[in-house]
Amino acid sequence: MRIVIAEDSVLLRAGLVRLLADAGEDVIAAVGDAAQLIEAVERHAPDLAIVDVRMPPTFADEGVRAAIEVRRRWPGVGILLLSQYVEERYATDLLTGDNGKLGYLLKDRVADVGDFVEAVRRVGDGDTVLDPEVVAQLLARSRRRDPLDRLTAREREVLQLMAEGRTNSAIAHHLVVSDGAVEKHVRGIFAKLDLAPTDHDHRRVLAVLQWLGAP
Template structure:
């Protein structure tokens, strides 16, 4: 499902995802069309523009939140022209599974964009690096200060939705080193003893500044 008011960009998105093997069930130009199409087709994934008619403010985000509430099996990847990290936090506050938030410029890197689509469709997360960078600045005075620079790098990549292997490749270190950093992060953030995957999600939520409501969502396994 593709929801984008710019006809040219919508056509481009359709071509890109179809070339990657996705089937586009429907297209929409505004939030109401999007909701009607999702109700009819129940897609596995919806790619949604943040700002759509009629107000071009947060219509796409509000539609995405409604989708996550009514049809939680539909994953949502938001696309935005600008970094507005609060929208990513809003989505994660309702459900941490199958959520993405990327800048539209990322579409130009087709391989990375398709990787993000597949990750979100599989139940993982994909956050734009610029969103993560802004969160690092905004969250400067909190328990995250306990983390070393390398541990903050690892947590930032976790927030982008990367796996241990992906983090290791990005930082040019071994997967065992990444696992050690993650264990240190979980300990320093004083997260409750629980399933390892659940604690990993909690660490990312702490990083994003998402409230306790999100910490009660179902546990993600092997997707972040």
């Protein structure tokens, strides 16, 4: 099977290439951003694209939006999304349709190499492979009224500290984590509250306003 990998982490990208090559699969391109993914699919016509949901430059939803574009332009290419969390806003769009060849796995729950390779092959063969947590969150989506319900416990904790006026460094000190970990949680908060980057709005303030307005 001919595979394109789109993953911004150099180490993870190299690991996936080696893992799949050892399993006998043909990785024809491995790229680090969404634009390169589109170019690679157009140039190589792969059977499957393995795509990280969050990619440069904003690390919000570039990967999944590129996957949707691939799905629209080349419906015969299978899509296997890898993510740290369930991107509900776009997962439903990807699941729409009856041509299969779709997978959505959470990185933290992929613990067995054999299971991962099997999922890759099943998607390439035309099946749909979804992490049980993805299924659970999508089923619960229709019952949610408050966007804050999308946040993890840690993200809610970070947002509460943001509402107290603390900087990322102060939040990191309070939670005893790195500044990078806080930045990652903040990006997750913005994505889950549908706060896309703009030239006019301050996403940090808008997120805090949603928190303060919650019942």
